[in-house]
Amino acid sequence: MRILYVEDEKFLADAVKHNLEKNDFVVDHAADGEEGLNMAISGIYDCIVLDIMLPKLSGIEILERVRERKIETPVIMLSALSEVEDKVRGLNCGADDYLAKPFKTVELIARINALMRRPAAVKDEKYQYSDLTFDAKEKTLNGEALTAKEAGIIGELIKTPGKLVQKEFLLSKVWGGEAYGEDNYIEVYMSRLRKTMRKIGTKVQIKTSRGLGYKLIEA
Ligand code: CA
Numbered sequence: 001m002r003i004l005y006v007e008d009e010k011f012l013a014d015a016v017k018h019n020l021e022k023n024d025f026v027v028d029h030a031a032d033g034e035e036g037l038n039m040a041i042s043g044i045y046d047c048i049v050l051d052i053m054l055p056k057l058s059g060i061e062i063l064e065r066v067r068e069r070k071i072e073t074p075v076i077m078l079s080a081l082s083e084v085e086d087k088v089r090g091l092n093c094g095a096d097d098y099l100a101k102p103f104k105t106v107e108l109i110a111r112i113n114a115l116m117r118r119p120a121a122v123k124d125e126k127y128q129y130s131d132l133t134f135d136a137k138e139k140t141l142n143g144e145a146l147t148a149k150e151a152g153i154i155g156e157l158i159k160t161p162g163k164l165v166q167k168e169f170l171l172s173k174v175w176g177g178e179a180y181g182e183d184n185y186i187e188v189y190m191s192r193l194r195k196t197m198r199k200i201g202t203k204v205q206i207k208t209s210r211g212l213g214y215k216l217i218e219a
Helices: 010-022 033-040 059-068 084-092 105-116 148-159 167-178 183-200
Strands: 002-006 026-030 047-051 075-079 097-100 126-129 132-135 204-209 213-218
Touching (some): 010 105, 033 059, 059 075, 059 084, 084 183, 126 148, 148 213, 167 183, 167 213, 183 204
Parallel strands (some): 002 047, 047 075
Antiparallel strands (some): 126 132, 204 213
């Protein structure tokens, strides 16, 4: 598995790179935003670990430019500022996960592995409901590219349209064993999915049952 790691703090970067390599990851390190962007848009990486505060270009700017180019490599954002707005901003720009500094490498590895894990049941399959087609292999909804987590969520919802899918079930399916503390962000992914669905112009909506879960309905 080839990881791009964009981090300007040399001491931290060396330590994390060393630990990831000990765990059999191939790690390419970029020390500033420009270098990071150039490497990220090569599209060769399985996962990008992206610090937010970087010289030249911020992690958020890199992420925006990567997603503009329709590169859907899973991205984990890192930030020393554990502010909610930073997390939400990163997730809104198309990040798949967020890790606050300081973190342990084992935690980073768990997050990377969770993103790499594809739900076996939805591999290589297409799902249809009403005027929506979800391609689980390509991770597209009516041709619109989704991030790994958006695809995981819609993949679960579209299997049982009209039926409530519990929030806990979605968290365990999509976030795997790393669901702790993520509850607050599932709404961010839902609002991104809804935005994509409005763009598509589908009749289908994601309905929220507060505190319970979500379902797809035809409006
Ligand atoms: Ca930094």
